[in-house]
Amino acid sequence: MKIEKEIANRKKEVSTLNRVHRNFPMVPKVVFGRGSFNQLGDILLPKRRNSDAPFIFLVDDFFNGKDLEQKLPWLFNDQIIFVSADEEPKTEQVDALVEKIKTDFEELPSGIVGIGGGTLLDLAKAVAIMLTNKGKSESYQGWDLVTKKSIYHVGIPTISGTGAEVSRTAVLSGPDKKLGINSDYTTYDQVVLDPNLLETVPKEQWFYTGMDCFIHCIESLNGTYLNAFSQSYGEKALDLCKEVFLGELSKEESEEKLMMASWHGGMSIAYSQVGVAHAMSYGLSYLLGVKHGIGNCLVFQHLSEFYPKGVKLFNEMKEKHNIEFPKGVCANLSEEDFDSMISVSLSMDALWENALGTNWRDKISPEKLRAIYSKI
Template sequence: MEIKKDIGLKDSLTIKEKRYRNFPMVPRVIFGRGCFDQLGEILMPKRRHSEAPFIFLVDDVFEGTSFVDRIPLIFNDLVVFVSAEEEPKTVQVDALVGRIKTEFNELPSGIVGIGGGTLLDLAKAVAICLTNKGSSCDYQGWDLVVKPSVYHVGIPTISGTGAEVSRTTVLLGPEKKLGINSDHTTFDQVVLDPDLTKGVSKEQWFYTGMDCFIHCIESLNGTYLNAFSQSYGEKALELCKEVYLGELSPSESRDKLMMASWHGGMSIAYSQVGVAHAMSYGLSYLLGVKHGIGNCIVFRHLEEFYPDGVALFNQMMRKQKVHLPSGICSDLTDCDYETMISVSLGMEPLWENALGKDWRNIATREKLKSIYSRI
């Protein structure tokens, strides 16, 4: 934009000023095998008093396991086990917020999310909606959140989503699948303990890891690319290659994939994702396909947009002996296709990053239907 400034000269000068986004970053992060056991001392200074609990939202795969005994509960802290079988929903967020407000007389000291992307996104959304009125679906979009969230901590138990570092919490709402994209979304503290990813199934390890890989491909090939996002994206891509094409020990693989996830999330924080993510939102909204596998299913059909990335993806699938489902769109109606296409095309920043300002002339409804029909 153009701004006229009086700089003390005889005539005022017209100065062109370029505006840059001032994105937030996670202010505190701890990394290392076994660092989860320092959580109690990390949370203690953030406890306001004994009647202001910490609420732990934990993946229900840990219910009844010894891991629960390691959660540093004191006073009236509450553990809520949540299933990650489905994508996080706005109704889920609203229900959790309602429960917390009903059971406690004041705001909690904080929210701690322990799990994969679903639990981390739920934790971020609940933290926001405890201080902002209305339903979580009111905040799906970009920079709609008004008040800062309560203190919130992210502890990933699977690597790849980048949810631990992003300013987005992706939710399935009544009308759309869309993130709460806000400066208030980012975690205040992240705990990166690679040991917590032990026991993840090979399929899930691949799907979420490929979410990170696809982040990198879409960021590095996008029109929003800049030196900041490029440096993170290139490092994440290098780490993904080591993990999925190399010969690492299990502990090395866990360490490197956790770092790949962090770097991949940072890359898209300062740029954006692209075609695979935009189209996977349509699959998720209509068919309930989970995010990681949805990205994989779409990405292998995107040679037109990411030829080198798709070739590398196929190489990783062969190396890891992973097979993806096919024909999931074969029985859809024209109305179903229109729904998926509308949801996908609603992700305008993703399409602009992928294809530029003229993206609407490339990503036509006919083009998207031809891709979906092959899935």
């Protein structure tokens, strides 16, 4: 009960803080360049407290048995945990990993290293937080509910677009909602951006995740929360996305520019917000387990009413790269299923306010959302 009361009090404090200018953190250290992954051992060494305080590597299981595994700079009793990225990260998954780490080791790890796409990066951020905060991770889904600093954590993206490497949010699906742990302690302490790690990304996944970045930009740049800070990052990210998805770049140039677009796109929403596509995508993900990138694409194609220029560009990119989206995703859903998705979507107050303004509830309705979902 004590934890619940502390969180309730924190929510009241956040309500007040939201009325003033926010003092958001950024990633304090980042290394970029081909081959920069090889510096990881040197980066981690000064952070090792002792031989009994390991580093925990949370790695996309795609790399199990691959060259990357052999390059991990593990020492002493470091632990490598391979995690499937087939599903979006869940609060129960975070809690299970935290319990395992606390059971396996007598003292807290020296740090957590997340290696993979947005799923692994969000998972690693959440685990780093929950190793120092009591209770279950579902209790911290929301804005600024975390009260204790996380342990040192490093993010290494192996696919570009989500912006998870730079954001202050760890998006999780919980028992009642899909919502991020959004706090000053979520942001990574160190990020390693090595374009060489992008070489194995399949084409469709490259497109879906890249479109997550593109949609970040469109929703940020067209939102009511827009300001000079978010605009500067959003415009740069959008220009990079156009180069990558509509230009004629070499594979190497495309990898490097999309990695930078992801970084800038993530920064564009740090002092702003996303909008309609993300709010509705959360509903798809919560009910059907649709991965975030493809969920955004499935929704965004039907949002000309809200983002006409963005949807036009999106369709040009889709056509240029011959991408076909799944059809009939919502064809066999019950009324109860639609109600569940709509409820999750409409609970994203900040996203809707950014998209439509403070009176957003007068501009959107469950019936409109159902009509959009029924097209997917």
